[in-house]
Amino acid sequence: MESNLGFVLIEDNLIDQFVIKKLLKKALDINPLYIANNGKEGLEWLLKNVKQKPLIILLDIQMPIMNGFEFLEHFTSLEEQIKDKIQIFVLSSTLDLDEIKKAKENSYVSGFFSKPLKIETLKNNFT
Template sequence: MSDVRHNVCLIDDDKIYQFTAKMILEATGLTHSIKTFFNGQEAIDYLISPENQIPENLPDVIFLDINMPVMNGWEFLEAFSLFYKELPKQIVVYMVSSSVDESDIQKSRTYEPVTDYVIKPINKDKYRELLSVLAN
């Protein structure tokens, strides 16, 4: 197992998903910190705040839900796409949804920041696989 530990960001309005995802991610031993946001706007505000413009304060990976209030996953990607290349480090984005709709999967591929589309629920082995890719 890799010794690299990652800063993780969960953007999802489901408190139960956030709780279980945090528990599973922590159990992988591959996380340094886990930040959670209940909608895309909260995450955008965090990512663009001046104090977070140093690499250590930014996530290495974002797990992004589609359906959320205030700002959904698609709206987050529209906003994130405008500035992500200017951030002091590259952030990997995984769309995470219970939707198996092929149109959602295809739409996610139209956004440059998105690395992959992952269908919920996600188990420990899948999180470990997704985080291990970051070390390469």
């Protein structure tokens, strides 16, 4: 069964990439999943690949080259027809309350998930 959602993971940690890919497959039968290693790769992929299918982005905060907050700043300048198809969920292990607040208050962020991501979180939010 193919999901009516596409998933993009913007995450630099290889272990987190592996675990989240497995969780998405198990919880939601999501396959394939596009993985970007930083915000810059994620933006480049979005500009080339956004189609009719709605997208869910799981966005890490702390990454090299372009972090999650920088990604969100660039995201605001995308065309509305692209932004309208995308929901962003911040995925982070941060304990910094200011970072959590900043992520949750961003108008483009639909939710904040703590790492390690739990299968129940995926099922409760995407099924």
